[in-house]
Every structure is written in structure tokens, then in C-alpha cells.
Amino acid sequence: MITTLLCLAFFTSLAATAQINIAYQEAPRQITTSANNNEVLKRFSSIIAATTISCDDSCKTNYVPYLQLIAFLQDHYPLLHKQLDRKIINNYSLLYKWEGTDTSLSPNLLISHYDVVPVEQHAIHKWLCEPFAGVVDTAFIWGRGTIDAKF
Numbered sequence: 001m002i003t004t005l006l007c008l009a010f011f012t013s014l015a016a017t018a019q020i021n022i023a024y025q026e027a028p029r030q031i032t033t034s035a036n037n038n039e040v041l042k043r044f045s046s047i048i049a050a051t052t053i054s055c056d057d058s059c060k061t062n063y064v065p066y067l068q069l070i071a072f073l074q075d076h077y078p079l080l081h082k083q084l085d086r087k088i089i090n091n092y093s094l095l096y097k098w099e100g101t102d103t104s105l106s107p108n109l110l111i112s113h114y115d116v117v118p119v120e121q122h123a124i125h126k127w128l129c130e131p132f133a134g135v136v137d138t139a140f141i142w143g144r145g146t147i148d149a150k151f
Helices: 012-017 039-049 064-076 078-083 121-126
Strands: 003-007 085-089 093-099 109-111
Touching: 039 064, 064 078
Parallel strands: 003 109
Antiparallel strands: 003 093, 085 093
């Protein structure tokens, strides 16, 4: 049976729109009340704020934030977890399978990630917002991983 696999990708479209304005180095703009109350943006901001930092030496990686983010996804996306089959691979990699009903269609594979590389301390002053703040303004979501499909 042809299936659709989702690998941490149910937010890929959000991640594609979230970006840091590097070219102009603009500071975050005041958000409106309606944007501030947007539950989708709040959840996405929380995901960006997760300090899921992956180190070259895996012994230096703190895996607690990974487990916290997995629990966050479970708690905040219950329908997704009810409808899709989730497998956890090697304790931290999530594989979601969304079984299709039309076997004449080709499968889709969506891929994303939720780890980020460490912030280089010598470059921290270049960040207009804290890397893991998940700041939402009128135009952007600011944070580590927003321009390379962290979810």
C-alpha cells in the first residue's frame, strides 16, 4: 500500500515562512494583539525556543531538551498523535507515518529536523534576539533553526 511518511515535517510550511532578516539586520517589530494571541505561532515559538543543540561529540549533547520537545509535541498535537503512527528511532528521532487511502497516488516524504548546531559565542553579539527566544514579531519568527526547517 502506498503511504505518506512524515518525518518531523508537519510544520515544514511554517518553517519555510519563518526567517531571520539578516540582510537588513532589523530589530524585531512590536507584534499585534491578534498575532500575540495566535496559538499556532505560540506553539511554533515554543519549538524554536527548545535548546535542542546537537554537538559534534554526541557525549556533549544534552538530550533532556530533546525529550522535553517530544513530550511537548505529544501534549500540544494530540490529534496528530492520534491519527498518525509515530516511531521513535534511537531515542530521539521521530518518524510519523500517515497512511493514505488512495493507493493510486504516489507517496510523499516530508523531512525536517529539530536539532540545531551550537551558537558560536564569538558571534552571539550579532544576534538581534536571543537564539532560543522564539520571538514572534510582525514579519518574522526569530531564533536558531528558523531559516533551515527546524520543524
